[in-house]
Amino acid sequence: MKKVNLPDAAKIKDELLKTYPTKVGRKRSKHITVVGEKKEDNSIQANVRTVPGIITQRGCCYAGCRGVVLGPTRDILQIIHGPVGCAYYSWLTRRNQTRPESPDAPNYMPYCFTTDMQEEQIVFGGEKKLKQAIQEAYDLFHPKAIGIFATCPVGLIGDDVHQVSREMSRELGINIFGFSCEGYKGVSQSAGHHIANNQLFKHVVGRDDEPIAGKYKFNLLGEYNIGGDAFVLEEMFAECGFTLVSTFSGNSSYDDFCKSHNADLNLVMCHRSINYMAEMMQTKFGIPWLKINFIGAQETANSMRKLANYFGDQQLIETVDKYIAREMQAVEKARAEVRPRLEGKLALLFVGGSRAHHYQELFKEIGMKVVGAGYEFAHRDDYEGRKVLDGLEVDADSRNIEELKVANDSTRYKPRLSADQKKKLTQQGIKLNHYEGMIPTMEKNTLSIDDISQYEQEKLLELYKPALFCAGIKEKYGVQKNGIPCKQLHSYDYGGPYAGFQGAINFYREIDRMINTRIWKLIDAPWKEEEQIRANFATS
Amino acid sequence: MLLRHTPKEITPRAALTINPAKTCQPIGAIYASLGIHKCLPHSHGAQGCCAYHRSALTRHYKEPIMASTSSFTEGSSVFGGQANLLQALNNIFTIYNPDIVAIHTTCLSETIGDDVPQIISKAYEEGKIPKDKVVISTSTPSYVGSHITGFSNMVKSMAMQLGGGSSCKKDQINIIPGWVEPADMREIKRLCREMGLNTIMFPDTSGVVDSPQTGKFNMYPQGGVRLDEMQRIGDSEATIALGKFTSQAAAEALDAKYKVPCEILDLPIGLRATDRFINTLRPHSRLKVPESINYERGRLVDMITDMQQYLAGKRVALFGDPDQLISLSEFLVDLDMRPVYVITGTRGKKFLRHMQEILGEAVPEAKVQHAKDAFLLHQWIKNEPVDLLIGNSYGKYIARDEDIPFVRYGFPITDRVGHTYFPSVGYQGGSQLLERILGVLLDRQDRDAPEEGFELVM
Incomplete structure (x- = not known):
């Protein structure tokens, strides 16, 4: 491995905090951990509120429930109960690929279903409209199961998606279940993951005891x-x-x-x-x-x-x-x-709730150094391991x-x-029901940053000048305007797959292309330097 | 088939929207706010709204879209978002240092009844807003109207809260461009310059959401209407508002407040709508319409006459936003095409009236609907096919399943580039749009032609 002299991560941490109002700086400081040799130093604050006004990567509970966990399931017809936006933004935007069993098999993923709640429902309640929407969806599509997702106003006005689901389930004879995943719940997408897990476990898992053929x-x-x-x-x-x-x-x-x-x-x-x-x-x-x-x-x-x-x-x-x-x-x-073209180059990864850990492995394999990594919505156990639970x-x-x-x-x-x-x-060293977390796998003098802000991101780019930054769609183009490529690790920049052996090969080649593409060297016009000198001369 | 479950038979739906042809208000407010120089849009609601809007705008523009959020929690939803907003304003000015913060509400903060103007007053009183900085706000409940309404509301608030006047009229006009692309705003300004006019355009996203690659990220790019310009809009001779649905409210409010007479036009998309636009500029200009503009017009007309055979009689389905659909339908009729199906998700009876004027005689078989969805449009197409589909990127699923030539137009376009760089307004924009329509139609003819009928010259 090529030796790289890295700046002192502790100093970089101080720089990141300088501009914040005192209270905000104090809070953010707990979310930024300098990975040290001693394990007990490597504690981090996570899964707490984002400070209002901070430009954050985070989304909401609804996004975690409907977008992340339920979104990739093709044959549960998913109705979003709320004003149109929440349904619209989670419509086909996450690149969850699916292969229905046959050309006729159900696949509702290219569709977007919503009650498109209007002022009338906000004032008088939306349960009646929801019931009718379920009926209409059933009449048109005859799905095996329907999921109902509550958005912010639904919880506020007191529509009971679970009661409506139960009633309609009885009436139509199919499995219908609700998710109280209003956007304001929790502090990020994470609450929505939990709610999605709960409801799938309660209403779906365990309904079919038919033995399964095959081994392992x-x-x-x-x-x-x-x-x-x-x-x-x-x-x-x-x-x-x-x-x-x-x-x-x-x-x-x-x-x-x-x-x-x-x-x-x-x-x-x-x-x-x-x-x-x-x-x-x-x-x-x-x-x-x-x-x-x-x-x-x-x-x-x-x-x-x-x-x-x-x-x-x-x-x-x-x-x-x-x-x-x-x-x-x-x-x-x-x-x-x-490897010869990538060895020793620096990368920073701030994304998701596991990818910032997983993808470090790929960078190690091509000789790149991950100098900072953090999650958007993870908890302390994802950083420090389940031992902290x-x-x-x-x-x-x-x-x-x-x-x-x-x-x-x-x-x-x-x-x-x-x-x-x-x-x-x-x-054999195989630990069941165990996760060691991300930080123990990171090198010392690197940074682990939870719920990174736009401001900290910019500072890191300035201070580390990395060869690559990894984040999501909201961050991508701001990073790239600095002349630094940004790999999206949510959508993969519409590429992939990156899992498994073939995926690793795809990723190596992708990173090589992104970092070494000719265009980064062509940002400045050929006359820029000369004109700059002339301008300086004229003003001096 | 991707939309394999869409049945041909149309059954009435009263409660379920499938594949909407609209989205919610706040995203429009963010887009409008980005058209103010050194402005940070702020979403007063839960984090997800802001994240979704930024993502959606980013996918369309492939540009950094900056906006902050009040990050509501369950607690703020119960006790109100005042503390969040006060804290947010303090942080925004300290950390991100914009000149202006443009706040819009969400269904969450609207449902709980937060009084944003009152909170802003409190922030001023408490010194959370530095003296030389400005905070404006608009109300954008997601359960009313659509993204178009949100855009219109923010533009109106911008005019009322940033606008100013000295009662001394100046040789200038205001242009409210409507929800169009940065390239369109740039083109509208160029046409006004060619006409010898001084203009203030607001909002103006050119130079903001199409900023150049320079190797240095600039949180507040060079574009956008400036505060000092906004403070002179009350002195303008006139306001020309483009697009009834997006610009009329601001123009009329300006007229009421500063006695700036306004003219409400259709978006200058296509031949005749651009003619009306130039004609409206004429009385404000001391110049004759310059030859350069006559040439641009002549080139567009020439292109139509040259290629008319490939256009005449072609059945077109369109979905999108009302202002665009109105002008586009008129243009298609001028091309002898037949816009047979037109759908917008946005509600508005005046849309139907206007479309009736355009299509009533020319395309009597046309079906036009407001407050409807792309699922219905697809069903119409299944019942009687079309030769061309025009709409945002979601249209590609219909186009693929039904094997229809497809031109991407509107918001969002998430899978192609060009819509932000090349205008579709004005005569030059009309030529570009026509080129794209012809491109897909002729590609289709080439694809389907028998070998002996495969033409070198078309």
């Missing part, structure tokens, strides 16, 4: 199939002989969710958005979960080995090893091609997000591992 059965949680990531993974699992029961929720279907409790393991990709589901399925059905990461070739290989070892079949372990060895040849070839304080903003009380299912709870199997896994 698991669910993939927290994979949303942006740019076709889930397709890559589905192929990989199939080729190695695994049975993927369901994915929450990339390329997913309602029926898959209904039978997901019959799997023997949950793989957790995005810990932030889906750990609730993993925990609840563990408690109710006895399914352990395993944190994995399919971003980065090495991490994909590690994750696949863990998966094979979990099931413990020697032949399976060998098949997986062979598969990895084969795939790694192409990966190494691609890496050798791009016990001591975590729940503040007023999170207290109102329902925590489902889940118990062992008296007939369907089934421990998946014997004591011996558990022991063996521990010996």
